Amino acid sequence: MKDRDSLSLLHYSGSSKTSPQFPSAALHPSSPVLGKPQPFCLQSGQHLIASMQLQKLNSHYQNLSSAATTGPSRGYGATMLGPGQITTPGAVQAPGIIDSDPVDEEVLMSLVVELGLDRANELPELWLAPASEVPPAAEEQPKQGILDKGYIMRRYEIGPKLGEGGFGLVYAGTPRKDGLKEKLRLAFFGTGSSAYLPLTGSGWSFSADSNMARGPKKHLKRVAAPKHWMLDKLTGVFAPRPSTGPHKLRECLPLIIFLRNRLKYALTGNEVRKICMQRFIKIDGKVRTDITYPTGFMDVISIEKTSENFRLIYDVKGRFTVHRITNEEAKYKLCKVRRIIIGTKGIPHLITHDARTIRYPDPLIKVNDTVRVDVETGKITDFIKFETGNMCMVTGGANLGRVGVITNREKHPGSFDVVHVKDSTGNSFATRLTNIFVIGKGNKAWVSLPRGKGIRLTIAEERDKRLAAKQSSS
16 A cells, blocks of 8 residues: 555655665765754655655654663654653754654644655655744744745644645644644645645745646647637647737737638648748738737738738728738838836836837827837837727727727726717717727828728628629629
8 A cells, every 4th residue: 555655664764665765864964963953844855755754753753762761762863861851952962853842643644644645756845843832032933925835833733724736735733722832834745836825814825736737828729719710620629829929819810820821822831831931921020930920900911022011900890801001001000009107217118009118108198099100110100199080990899890980988987988989881889998999080091991991781781782793793
């Protein structure tokens, strides 16, 4: 039984499980002669089990050995002491004796059995506090914000379990009835990542093991991909996951989808990679070789080999469309102002929707305004105020892709401000303020719009338009 084997390794230095791989604690070169017991921390290594059997339970067997002088001294390094005799903090102790106060063996055994410890990297890491019974204020343990290791203070009673993870349990402690102030704070650590648990009523927090993943996610299921990518479900299991970049995953279009699925310049992802590695693709004037680079709203994609320029912009159905632009229009882009902050040394900074940080902006520029940025230099050349009467495009919500003129703004303190917009056909709609992107002054847009000009038609209107086009062609 693995629990019995692990306990024999922990408690008995002469156990048959001891092997040359784990030598006894007497051969441990780092076992010093301590005048005052110091807290220690066990690390993974070849002497881990031997060190634990020395550090953990010697103090328990020391008192047992003092009961009879003829009995064997159980526990490595234990010395003969009279009944009730303990070593003082200032006295020099024999090698291997860490603490003279007994540790509750049943508690430790129950915790070890409950965890099922049978590997060295899952053994509990414990600290024993100094042997002072009621430490004065000057000797009290300093309060820390986060404890990276668990530790045991002497003379405790097990309290309620605070939490558990994939490899560990955390227990709180309560004072003993004899009035001592020590408490137990015990944590077991394994190989997983750490999550911090608060200790109720004391303001302390310490780490316990958990099953949290480490690192960013690298995969994306095809059925979980955004709908506006328009990927079929039967081509494969996975979809290209966008890299970390200036646009959110749900609001971007990976470069591989634009080149392969929209422009049809490649048939496979490997062909897209070959195109990008030849440095043919520029996004906002910078060469991008990452095939999963996240392109987003108002980004300018340039292909010098074919002398083509594209601007990512929404159609009336909320999808990124292939919108070709001229070389003159490709020299600038529009950016919405997200935040204005005062940075180091009082320097004002402006943060845009595509994660640009521009220093020393015009003092007249405020949040929700739109700035015109030169792609080559990255500097602001002009800006549009968020005002009634200016043209805007909706970048989120049910009206995604619609274009109109701002007619009214409703302020709702503590909630979301609502903006009312009217398109060129006279239809009015409303959306949140965060979904409004100003694209022009008055009725004149600063960027060219795709087919449809941002006017959404009903199903009946689309049918009539198709029939009229069919009759005119015939």
